[in-house]
Amino acid sequence: MTQPNLSAVSAKPSTKRRAPEVRKQEVLTEAILYFADEGFDGGTRGLAKRIGITQPLFYRYFPSKDDLVNEVYRAVYLDRWQDSWEVNLRDDRQPIEARLLQFYSSYTGVVFERNWLRIYFFAGLKGLDINARYLRRVESALLIPIWAQTCAAFGKSPSGVNPTAHKANDLVWQMHGAVFYHGIRQQIYGDNSVDIDAAIQLAVKTYLVAAKAALMADDHT
Amino acid sequence: MTQPNLSAVSAKPSTKRRAPEVRKQEVLTEAILYFADEGFDGGTRGLAKRIGITQPLFYRYFPSKDDLVNEVYRAVYLDRWQDSWEVNLRDDRQPIEARLLQFYSSYTGVVFERNWLRIYFFAGLKGLDINARYLRRVESALLIPIWAQTCAAFGKSPSGVNPTAHKANDLVWQMHGAVFYHGIRQQIYGDNSVDIDAAIQLAVKTYLVAAKAALMADDHT
DNA sequence: GTATCTATTTATCAAATGATAAAGAAATTT
DNA sequence: AAATTTCTTTATCATTTGATAAATAGATAC
Numbered sequence: 001m002t003q004p005n006l007s008a009v010s011a012k013p014s015t016k017r018r019a020p021e022v023r024k025q026e027v028l029t030e031a032i033l034y035f036a037d038e039g040f041d042g043g044t045r046g047l048a049k050r051i052g053i054t055q056p057l058f059y060r061y062f063p064s065k066d067d068l069v070n071e072v073y074r075a076v077y078l079d080r081w082q083d084s085w086e087v088n089l090r091d092d093r094q095p096i097e098a099r100l101l102q103f104y105s106s107y108t109g110v111v112f113e114r115n116w117l118r119i120y121f122f123a124g125l126k127g128l129d130i131n132a133r134y135l136r137r138v139e140s141a142l143l144i145p146i147w148a149q150t151c152a153a154f155g156k157s158p159s160g161v162n163p164t165a166h167k168a169n170d171l172v173w174q175m176h177g178a179v180f181y182h183g184i185r186q187q188i189y190g191d192n193s194v195d196i197d198a199a200i201q202l203a204v205k206t207y208l209v210a211a212k213a214a215l216m217a218d219d220h221t
Numbered sequence: 222m223t224q225p226n227l228s229a230v231s232a233k234p235s236t237k238r239r240a241p242e243v244r245k246q247e248v249l250t251e252a253i254l255y256f257a258d259e260g261f262d263g264g265t266r267g268l269a270k271r272i273g274i275t276q277p278l279f280y281r282y283f284p285s286k287d288d289l290v291n292e293v294y295r296a297v298y299l300d301r302w303q304d305s306w307e308v309n310l311r312d313d314r315q316p317i318e319a320r321l322l323q324f325y326s327s328y329t330g331v332v333f334e335r336n337w338l339r340i341y342f343f344a345g346l347k348g349l350d351i352n353a354r355y356l357r358r359v360e361s362a363l364l365i366p367i368w369a370q371t372c373a374a375f376g377k378s379p380s381g382v383n384p385t386a387h388k389a390n391d392l393v394w395q396m397h398g399a400v401f402y403h404g405i406r407q408q409i410y411g412d413n414s415v416d417i418d419a420a421i422q423l424a425v426k427t428y429l430v431a432a433k434a435a436l437m438a439d440d441h442t
Numbered sequence: 443g444t445a446t447c448t449a450t451t452t453a454t455c456a457a458a459t460g461a462t463a464a465a466g467a468a469a470t471t472t
Numbered sequence: 473a474a475a476t477t478t479c480t481t482t483a484t485c486a487t488t489t490g491a492t493a494a495a496t497a498g499a500t501a502c
Contacts (some may be wrong), residue, residue: 017498018450039346040260041491054451065490121342124409125260131410170423177402178395184405184502185398188345189352202391209434210427237470238479264459275481277461288461 017053022063027051031072036115039122040069073130076119082111083113086141088150089121096153097208100146104200105141112183112196121188143172156216171214231296244362245282248272257336261290262342265303266435294351299339301331302364307362311369317374325400328363331402342409363435371429375436394437396428 018026027047034047044065048055062068086105089099110116123130148168153156158168179200186194239247248268258275265286269276283289305326311321332338345352368390372379379389400421407415 012332020449021290021352025447039260039262041260044491045489056452056493057450059491060449065352118346121346121409125339125342127411130376132412133426135406135410135412159406169421169425170419174399174423174427179398181229181398181402182394188342189356191353191356199390199395202395206392206395208433209431213430232488241479244479265461266459277463280478281479346445 020061027053027058027061027068028071028075031068032076032115032119035069035072035122037116040126072119073123073128076116076132078131080116081137082106082110086145089142089145091131092149092152096149097204099149100204100207101200102140103146104204105197108179108183108196108200111180112187114187117183117187139169143169143176146171150211151215153213156215171211172208172209175203178203178206226246235308241282248274248279248282248289249292249296252289253297253340256290256343257292257339261347266279286402293340294344294349297320297337298351298355301337302358303327303331307366310363310366313370313373317370320370321425321428322421323362325425326418328403329400329417329421332401337407338404338408348426358399360390362388364397371381371432372436376435392428392432395431396424399424 004076027033030051031047034042036048044058045055048058058065058068085103088094089103091204092100094102111120120131120134148158150172179196182194182196183200185191251272252268255263255271259267260422266276266278269279279289283292301334304323310324311318315323336352341352341355369379371393400417403417403420406412434442
């Protein structure tokens, strides 16, 4: 009945024992990749296999799959926000165009990463409030400051501006949307003909021209 | 053992017998709504309940769930393409601005419908080629013609244009992306502060200004 | 070296999934 | 009205899912 040699041959040379914090971090790191690939309906067994552990081991580190998913969110969205974005946008030692180019270069470097964007859309489709919350932060911490800095760069005060037919931030949203759309095409649709840098340059340039025109139009501040 | 009255009371007054074509269409129509809500991982039992039939009945009309899903795609994407888009964009009896406004009004009316956009993203995340195929059609049938018409409107020939730092269609992609992004915010993220019409007007206006500048810049045709 | 602790696995569960076969019921044909 | 066709349901299956309990095995303490 006993097969002493078989167990010695076939068995697992792989999984070593880890310190709890190490293992938990390892699980979380792999979970990000896994859920980005499979969506949140991806099975815990598939994830376990990818890590090289057995499926019930999750439940020592996370009470339920939902808890794991929530930690994935936190890791992806909160931890990857860079405060330097907000700081650098306000640094008026550099011209506004340079600041915008630099910001979008850094921002898209984070946001147009496959995991980030895919998880973002999985969350949006699932009706979670992650996206709305994130967008609110983007608007208040990034887009509104961008408009304020743009106004300042052209010697205007944001409050005194009377936009012709659109709300003040619409131009910023337009630039942001144009850039973001290229990331979607690249990462979600798998279109590899997209040139992000070119898109950023064009969007920023177009934005500044349009903003200047809008700000100079009502020249009676 | 027999409960004659119970069956008469509780039983199903709902499901009537239908002609095959009618039922198949009914299933397809509801499947679009259902998969747009739940994603393609939504269960066949949930869909059956929503229609008011039993789950095995699907397999009389569709060999497998995958086949049903494929018919959903076809119905949503192929059947909703409007040839008038291509025609009207080329109708130079109207100024280019009016044509663009009219086109995006009609286009977003179709594409920014909840079902359409959600299924589009579910497909994209699942790695299906629907999106890439659709985008190729958008580019060849809509965006490239838009650029050609724009050039014509400013008295240029598309081939003779030497764009400064970007490819010829980048400006069109930028406009398209800015508009599309608003649909995403509205339908995927559930942001109801989005004003699509305003976004269209701004995007078209900005595009035409930028295109004019780009076309007039290299004035040596 | 034995005992204790804890990280990991094996075995297992209940629920849900896509799918099939056979039974039932509403039409239609004759 | 009986027979036949076909639309629909009931019963059921094999897999897969998230999750738990008990057994194993690698550490550390004594």
